[in-house]
Amino acid sequence: MTETACFHGAEPILSAKNVEIKFNLRGKVLTAVRGASLDLYPGETLAIVGESGCGKSVFTKSFIGMLDKNGSVTGGQILYRGEDLTQYTTEAEWLRIRGKKIAMVFQDPMTSLNPVRTIGEQITEVITWHFGTEHEQAKREAVNLLKRVGITDAESRYRQYPGEFSGGMRQRVVIAAAIACRPEILICDEPTTALDVTVQAQILQLIRRLQKELNMTVVYITHDLGVVANVADRVSVMYAGQIIEHGTVHEIFQQPAHPYTKALLRSLPQLGVKGHALYSINGTPPNLFKEIAGDAFAPRNPEAMEIDFEQEPPSFPLSETHWAKTWLLHPYAREYRAALDERDFHIHEQRQPEQAFDYSGNPEKLLQVRDLSVRFKLAGKEFSAVDHVNFDVYKGETLSLVGESGSGKTTIGRAIMRIYQSNVTGQILYKGRPITGKLDKETVRRLRMEMQMIFQDPMASLNERAKVDYIISEGLYNYHLYKNKADRNRKVAEIMDEVGLSKDFSSRFPHEFSGGQRQRIGIARSLVMNPDFIVADEPISALDVSIRAQVINLLNKLKRERGLTYLFIAHDLSVVRFISDRIAVINKGRIVELAACEELFRHPLHPYTKALLSAVPYPDPDTERDKNPLVYDRRMHNYDADKPQWVEIVPGHFVLGNGEELALYRKEIEAS
Amino acid sequence: MEQEKRPNALLDPLKFRAAVYDQIRSEDAGFSNYSYWRSTLRTFFKSKAVVLLVGVVILLILMSVFYPIFSDVDPTRISRLPLEWNLRPSREHWFGTDTLGRDIWARAWYGVRNSFLLGFAIACSDVGFGTIAGALWGYNKKLDPFMIELYNIMTNIPSTVYLVLLAYIMNTSYLTLFISMASRGWIVEARFFRNRILSLRDSEYNIASKCLGTSMRRIAFRNIIPHIISLIIMEAALCIPYSIGAEVFMGFVGVGMPVDAITLGNIVNQGRASFTLHPYQMLLPSGILCLITVAFYVIGNKFADASDPRNHV
Numbered sequence: 001m002t003e004t005a006c007f008h009g010a011e012p013i014l015s016a017k018n019v020e021i022k023f024n025l026r027g028k029v030l031t032a033v034r035g036a037s038l039d040l041y042p043g044e045t046l047a048i049v050g051e052s053g054c055g056k057s058v059f060t061k062s063f064i065g066m067l068d069k070n071g072s073v074t075g076g077q078i079l080y081r082g083e084d085l086t087q088y089t090t091e092a093e094w095l096r097i098r099g100k101k102i103a104m105v106f107q108d109p110m111t112s113l114n115p116v117r118t119i120g121e122q123i124t125e126v127i128t129w130h131f132g133t134e135h136e137q138a139k140r141e142a143v144n145l146l147k148r149v150g151i152t153d154a155e156s157r158y159r160q161y162p163g164e165f166s167g168g169m170r171q172r173v174v175i176a177a178a179i180a181c182r183p184e185i186l187i188c189d190e191p192t193t194a195l196d197v198t199v200q201a202q203i204l205q206l207i208r209r210l211q212k213e214l215n216m217t218v219v220y221i222t223h224d225l226g227v228v229a230n231v232a233d234r235v236s237v238m239y240a241g242q243i244i245e246h247g248t249v250h251e252i253f254q255q256p257a258h259p260y261t262k263a264l265l266r267s268l269p270q271l272g273v274k275g276h277a278l279y280s281i282n283g284t285p286p287n288l289f290k291e292i293a294g295d296a297f298a299p300r301n302p303e304a305m306e307i308d309f310e311q312e313p314p315s316f317p318l319s320e321t322h323w324a325k326t327w328l329l330h331p332y333a334r335e336y337r338a339a340l341d342e343r344d345f346h347i348h349e350q351r352q353p354e355q356a357f358d359y360s361g362n363p364e365k366l367l368q369v370r371d372l373s374v375r376f377k378l379a380g381k382e383f384s385a386v387d388h389v390n391f392d393v394y395k396g397e398t399l400s401l402v403g404e405s406g407s408g409k410t411t412i413g414r415a416i417m418r419i420y421q422s423n424v425t426g427q428i429l430y431k432g433r434p435i436t437g438k439l440d441k442e443t444v445r446r447l448r449m450e451m452q453m454i455f456q457d458p459m460a461s462l463n464e465r466a467k468v469d470y471i472i473s474e475g476l477y478n479y480h481l482y483k484n485k486a487d488r489n490r491k492v493a494e495i496m497d498e499v500g501l502s503k504d505f506s507s508r509f510p511h512e513f514s515g516g517q518r519q520r521i522g523i524a525r526s527l528v529m530n531p532d533f534i535v536a537d538e539p540i541s542a543l544d545v546s547i548r549a550q551v552i553n554l555l556n557k558l559k560r561e562r563g564l565t566y567l568f569i570a571h572d573l574s575v576v577r578f579i580s581d582r583i584a585v586i587n588k589g590r591i592v593e594l595a596a597c598e599e600l601f602r603h604p605l606h607p608y609t610k611a612l613l614s615a616v617p618y619p620d621p622d623t624e625r626d627k628n629p630l631v632y633d634r635r636m637h638n639y640d641a642d643k644p645q646w647v648e649i650v651p652g653h654f655v656l657g658n659g660e661e662l663a664l665y666r667k668e669i670e671a672s
Numbered sequence: 673m674e675q676e677k678r679p680n681a682l683l684d685p686l687k688f689r690a691a692v693y694d695q696i697r698s699e700d701a702g703f704s705n706y707s708y709w710r711s712t713l714r715t716f717f718k719s720k721a722v723v724l725l726v727g728v729v730i731l732l733i734l735m736s737v738f739y740p741i742f743s744d745v746d747p748t749r750i751s752r753l754p755l756e757w758n759l760r761p762s763r764e765h766w767f768g769t770d771t772l773g774r775d776i777w778a779r780a781w782y783g784v785r786n787s788f789l790l791g792f793a794i795a796c797s798d799v800g801f802g803t804i805a806g807a808l809w810g811y812n813k814k815l816d817p818f819m820i821e822l823y824n825i826m827t828n829i830p831s832t833v834y835l836v837l838l839a840y841i842m843n844t845s846y847l848t849l850f851i852s853m854a855s856r857g858w859i860v861e862a863r864f865f866r867n868r869i870l871s872l873r874d875s876e877y878n879i880a881s882k883c884l885g886t887s888m889r890r891i892a893f894r895n896i897i898p899h900i901i902s903l904i905i906m907e908a909a910l911c912i913p914y915s916i917g918a919e920v921f922m923g924f925v926g927v928g929m930p931v932d933a934i935t936l937g938n939i940v941n942q943g944r945a946s947f948t949l950h951p952y953q954m955l956l957p958s959g960i961l962c963l964i965t966v967a968f969y970v971i972g973n974k975f976a977d978a979s980d981p982r983n984h985v
Contacts, residue, residue: 026711026984298691307687332688417883448885461876464708465898475884509707522880529884 012039013081013184013217014063014102020075021058021067021241030288032058034241035076040185040217045208047220047232047249049264051544053285055241056221060187062086064102065094100130103183107190109170112177113162119146119173120158126180145176150206167405168199172206179210186211187219192227196404196571201615201629204230223545225268226574226617229253230624234321237261240286240296247322249621257316257324259304260297267549268619269578275354277556278578280549284514295326303340305333356596357397357581359652365432366533366565367393367416372426374411385411387589388426390646391654393533398559398566400576400597402612403586409569410456412586413535416567417453418444430533449479452526456538458518462510468521469506472496475529491528499524499554516547523554527562537569552579573616577601582652585609588634591646595653603672605655605665608632637661708981712902716978725967732964736785745778747934758950767956771946779939780956784964787916787936790849795911797854799904802861807892809862810869819862826859832925835918839927849929853918861907868900902979909972913965920961936961 021033032055040046048056062073063080065088078085080097088094106112114122123142127133133141139158146154149172162170171191178186188207192200208231211218220231228235228249235252237245237260245258256262265271266279283300286292295301298308307327316329328337374386386408393399401409415424418435428436435447455461462471472492475481482488493503499520510518519539526534536555540548556579558564570576576583577597584594585608593606604610611632618624637644642658649655649665657665717723751757751773759769767776809819838852872878872895881891916936922928923937924944931938936957943954977983 026714302693304691304693305688306691307683309691310687311683327688330683330688332683332685336688336690414879419879419882445885448883451883453880453883455876455880457876461880463877463881463895463898466894470894474881474886478885478887478890511708525880525884 014040018076023071047228050238064098102185103178104187149176198615225619229621245324251322258326270574273351278549281546363394366395368429370427397581400568400580408589452531454536454539592656711984739781747779747782782934783936791912791915794915795908798857801858805862806865809866906976913968
């Protein structure tokens with residue numbers, strides 16, 4: 001698949017030179033893109049990587065004139081086939097390019113589709129609008145397009161509304177509309193971020209197939225390095241509005257030169273060693289309202305040199321296709337660089353994975369879930385979000401619940417936290433005592449102190465109108481867990497220190513913090529109650545790669561120091577593998593498999609687990625290219641006659657299946 | 673930009689060594705200075721019309737408060753001399769006198785004061801009861817079917833019919849007027865707040881408070897009210913011109929206040945009676961009425977726009 005790697009003989013189709021983009025925001029000027037350059041060659045796939053707020057989206061949006069009203073290109077050139085797009089002023093000019101030559105696919109398919117018009121109409125409209133095709137003809141073409149993007153039964157699907165499609169299907173429709181005009185360049189802005197892993201793999205395959213068929217140039221904007229390894233020929237790393245490193249995918253993954261690229265790669269949990277802290281980058285990308293001197297990454301880079309704070313580095317070539325903007329490549333820095341490499345090598349050598357959690361000594365069961373079901377009413381119909389789920393959580397372990405959106409994993413967490421009550425059946429025992437149904441005040445009080453929850457979205461889980469001090473002390477106020485004001489202040493300061501926040505921050509409001517910092521405030525809020533058991537509901541899925549590492553490290557540190565037990569809810573298997581002792585895989589409200597972490601990765605039995613594992617993106621271009629994700633379809637089970645059972649197939653390894661399937665699984669285990 | 677910063681021959685080799693790593697500085701890079709209320713007020717006062725209208729409203733309120741205190745003109749004093757009836761505007765009577773020789777300028781300010789008081793009272797009761805009822809309605813799913821029916825019934829009866837009927841049954845007085853308007857206005861507000869509170873109720877930060885065992889009262893005061901306070905202000909601002917307008921209308925159809933009460937409704941109504949002969953009598957009261965209505969509507973709407981964070985550009 002790397003045959004497209006030789007494109008340098010060709011002329012670039014699009015070439016952006018020193019593009020500078022400024023926004024007027026609340027009376028101040030924000031320089032979102034500070035002189036970024038880029039060449040796009042026919043047929044290639046380029047990935048632009050970086051944290052959120054680095055200007056990746058803004059940069060590519062300027063290629064099709066879709067900047068927000070308060071922004072404009074203030075410098076540089078964007079040459080498309082010799083024409084400078086920055087000179088365009090009217091919509092009419094842009095419409096010659098936008099959609100027709102350069103098309104864009106956005107992260108959330110719902111924002112690009114009109115919910116009150118049928119899928120077919122929307123695609124047909126694109127065709128008639130751009131080519132003036134008559135209606136019947138356009139309709140036929142639209143149906144063909146839908147077939148082409150892998151929508152079965154396209155004729156009847158043509159008449160359906162976006163609401164009747166699943167997330168992945170909607171994204172296919174958006175792609176169909178985007179390729180309707182046979183564009184030369186397709187820009188995909190985080191096309192799979194909002195989708196589940198298995199669907200994500202399918203969409204990436206689809207885009208790759210279409211690219212070959214239509215000979216398009218594809219630009220991916222993403223923060224997921226697994227996706228990059230999967231799709232890209234070349235990679236541009238963007239930071240603070242500049243492209244700081246550029247090279248082929250192998251060069252970037254194997255010989256990253258810029259400290260930021262190295263840091264991004266090193267903070268991936270896939271490459272971490274269990275039991276050791278992940279490499280993490282402190283802080284957030286710089287505030288682009290301010291003038292940036294020197295290397296923008298320097299303040300966050302513990303290995304920065306003095307020169308990095310003073311002068312902006314030029315780009316140094318490493319090979320014909322690889323260059324990076326860092327002073328480390330300057331001849332003067334040779335010695336310093338060698339010293340760094342030496343040290344990194346040693347650190348990596350010494351790391352041994354920690355001992356796995358010991359289940360042999362009959363550990364205490366902290367939480368027991370028996371036949372838990374949660375039912376919801378939706379539009380008059382009742383359905384089970386969680387369906388007869390059984391599992392135990394041992395004291396001191398991390399049990400992960402992994403599943404796709406809508407699988408009921410969050411519902412289980414919330415049922416345990418007693419947020420849902422009337423619609424919960426089954427039993428939940430905490431320290432051997434039931435915690436469902438009506439409880440006396442004293443028990444509830446004790447539970448509230450011993451069990452805490454960490455939430456998914458750090459933006460939504462903090463009260464915007466309260467100061468950090470209040471947010472963290474909320475639990476203390478509720479149960480009067482302090483002697484006097486000074487005692488409370490001391491407790492807040494201690495906990496803030498423990499999660500790595502300066503205590504001066506306590507008088508600030510949540511909006512003054514970055515996502516990672518906010519998540520740490522959320523963790524501090526639960527920790528101040530001194531809990532034993534924490535339900536962590538996707539605590540890192542809304543965070544950037546580099547910030548994820550901070551939070552993962554914090555959670556692991558707290559587990560070690562305080563002996564916490566976690567129920568970790570996640571959809572990202574790579575993270576789960578790094579932090580959990582056992583994993584439960586959940587699909588449509590039922591746990592289908594539960595095993596110790598390494599056991600599950602080595603011997604997955606249930607077809608859904610296998611599909612999930614095959615779809616996990618891995619940040620290595622060689623393994624990614626050859627992978628062929630499995631597809632799981634629930635209809636493969638025949639449960640009419642033979643009901644599935646929850647069986648411990650080998651000690652510690654549970655799986656859901658009927659008699660026939662279980663026999664098959666047993667055989668599989670023996671064979672391995 | 674890149675060209676200017678080409679490496680020059682004068683680079684100092686000594687600079688290529690490890691710099692001191694500042695932990696605090698690395699954490700503090702992306703600090704936003706956004707503040708909700710500051711941005712709301714800035715967006716609000718950006719429009720010149722708003723500044724002008726807020727000034728006008730303040731002036732009107734000040735006049736209606738201080739005029740009755742400091743003036744020695746009795747607005748109810750009826751003159752027995754026909755010579756003093758229906759006087760044109762003069763130095764002594766700035767806006768003339770009405771059919772009974774009462775000074776219109778003085779009456780107007782007393783009227784504005786009374787109408788404002790009525791308007792504020794109704795705004796307070798509508799928005800106050802509306803918020804409380806809306807909060808209960810939003811938080812308690814069992815109330816939903818009952819409240820929706822009640823809402824449908826109350827809003828489907830044309831408001832004018834209802835107002836006229838109530839005012840007709842009871843004796844005309846401030847209290848009647850207040851009851852007839854307040855008994856109905858709250859449910860519209862309740863529904864509005866119910867929708868807002870419903871969306872706040874299930875947001876993650878409220879669930880977090882629940883997990884921490886926060887009491888209902890604290891959730892209401894710390895988590896809910898601060899988020900809807902701007903809506904409360906806006907709704908109250910829109911309620912005032914509506915109530916004043918309703919009072920004028922009731923006066924117009926003859927079921928408003930007793931004739932001896934001084935309200936904007938009565939003054940406009942009396943002016944209307946002699947409009948063909950003495951049109952100037954209506955000039956001041958209806959001018960002020962228009963000003964109040966327009967000012968509050970514009971202010972309320974602009975505030976609603978300004979309080980939406982999406983408009984904080």
